[in-house]
Amino acid sequence: MNALKPYGDTLNDGRMQLSFTLPVPCSPRAREAALQYLRKVGLTDPQVVYSEALDEGFTFFVVYATSDAVIDYDTVKGAEKIEYMSFDEINEFIKEKIGRKIVVVGACTGFDAHTVGIDAIMNMKGYNHHFGLERYPMVEAYNLGAQVPNEALLDFAREVSADAVLVSQVVTQKDVHIDNLTELVELFEAENLRDRTILIAGGPRISDRLAMELGYDTGFGPGTYAEHVATFIVRKMAERGIS
């Protein structure tokens, strides 16, 4: 397919749904401004289907519009779809290929207090019927919880000889998570631990690509379960010949 565009109800109709707020009073003029703005963005045939005052100085719009832009799908490269192993397969894999329990340390670092992400991966119970790493017989899992300083995470990882370190960043503002994630990699490098530790970042605003740019082995975003993370770790360990 070399001319890809959004699908509304007919192929290549290019219809899109948007909603946004403009910081002006709700009025016919505000609606006109919304339409002009959408045209400037490059959308055609915009329709404001709903607008409402959010207070005296702000207006909310729900809009449909058409995009004429197309992209050549044949040239688009995405991350490869990975076949993940199951809970049993992972434990079996560790027994056979690594021959000992693997050690995984997880934490929510910096000032982030939101453990929902790291808990979903680490806790016994797991998330959405996917067991967490604490449940894996062949994984020794340590969840250090929230607001863990990078230095403390490094010290703990060294103490337990961690094979992999999982860093979760959930609620961040003004990109503080980027600095925080970068600092951890630098610490591991300074202490000569980077090469023997698999570093993984996770969180709603983390992508594989971003994590790798920051010097991590990989990154996991929304929709990740423990077996995804574990599959990555054990394959990487086997690939590096760690035992």
Added chain:
Amino acid sequence: MNTRLGLNEDRIQRARSLAEEIAHPVRSYIERHTTVSVERATLRLFGLDGCDEEGTPTANLALHQLRDKVPHGAARYLLGALVKTGMTVEELDRAVAEGFDLAAQGLPDQGALEAKAAELVARVRHTLDTNREYRLQKIDQHREREHSPLLYVIVATGNIYEDVKQARAVVYQGADIVAVIRTTAQSLLDYVPHGATTEGFGGTYATRENFRIMRKALDEAGEKVGRYIRLVNYASGLCMPEIAALGALERLDMMLNDSMYGILFRDINMYRTLVDQHFSRMVSAYADIVINTGEDNYLTTSDAYEKGYTVLASELINERLAFDAGMPSRLQGLGHAFEMDPAIENGFLYELAQAALIREVFPSCPLKYMPPTKHMTGNIFAGYALNTLFNLVARMTGQEIILLGMLTEAIHTPFMQDRFLAIQNALYVFKNAASLGEDISFRENGIIRRRAAEVLDKTVEFLEIVAGKGIFESINQGLFADIKRSPSGGKGFDGVYEKAPDYWNPWENMLKEALFKGGKK
């Protein structure tokens, strides 16, 4: 009582007496101890609330000077310096900021200290009393325009002036309560920052000046729409008592304040938290500030269906500790949440059972109901549907306060339009299903009644175990939220002091007198 769920009254009584048993050793520990934050709160209530050139609060400078004298109470050194120098509190505050040493002044006789304390306490008490009366009068005046449940929304831009814009908009849209969420690091700061702030992460610093700015904005916005808008902040973390004190002074109306949250979810030392929460609650009780407890957090860590009883158990402990601090039920906004996995068959019925159960166990508390967060996936449309059911349960079961769910939960801090959509959703449900709760009854031996009875039974079982082990050991073993916290571990333990026999705190004395001996007007 209303027994729509056919609850066994004896089981509720048993649960309450277990909570009493659990709280008993906590109470005796609290009596014998103070903390740096309790002392700083005391100094701040006396008016020592400036800062030096580097932004270090004078309350912290004073505590640093007095660190060996904390067991005797910091107040007498402040009062002593006032008597000896003849300065006003404002003058002394500036002097401390410039290096004046409270510890080096020596003490006048106790009679002079007492007289000075009485004078200052009376002055500040007048402010607190005026605040309370103003609030009562405004709420009374506008009562018919309030929503039921009260609509609670959060603003969290990091910049107090931007927060004000967002707050004005939500008042216009119909919110009754505005919470300025704190910057994520603040609970672990052992001082309260000073002045107006424009930089924060995931929230805005709680400072006295920020309280003032938002209070003024909400009063103005409220006057326009003819409602009293309640302002909320967080009396939690290492500065719990100080935030409570500043909130009382600046007429905040609600404070998030939990007896165990800091221990479990912020790794703050258990003794520190328990002593701090007690003083905070006395201050809030005196100022007529409604506390909101944090039981919703249990369900973000553990499964809401399996661990529903931990919520009720924690609420009973929070209730007991609040009573111990002289706080009446009408100020106890006990918390709970709508967090069950939406894939569970009849999950809505279980949520209804849980919310109705809590309503019946605490008939006079202004319950605080929290929206789904754990199962918000980024599919904003599905999230909006989830929030609709949450609003329905809230209305049907007569919750007093609901924190509105945002369709963009788990994506970003809310856009202005997200709050608008949340308020629209709630108003639609409240109107459309206004009388549903009163119009239906729950079938005997039906799913809802059985579930409520089961949660109550499990709560009693759990409290039996906690009472058997004691609360400190129970937390140590990870009985709450599967999180283990050791008695001497966590942050802030070095700020806990055993009181000396001559410990003296005029504010504590006044609060006890007012709250326990009917001295409150």
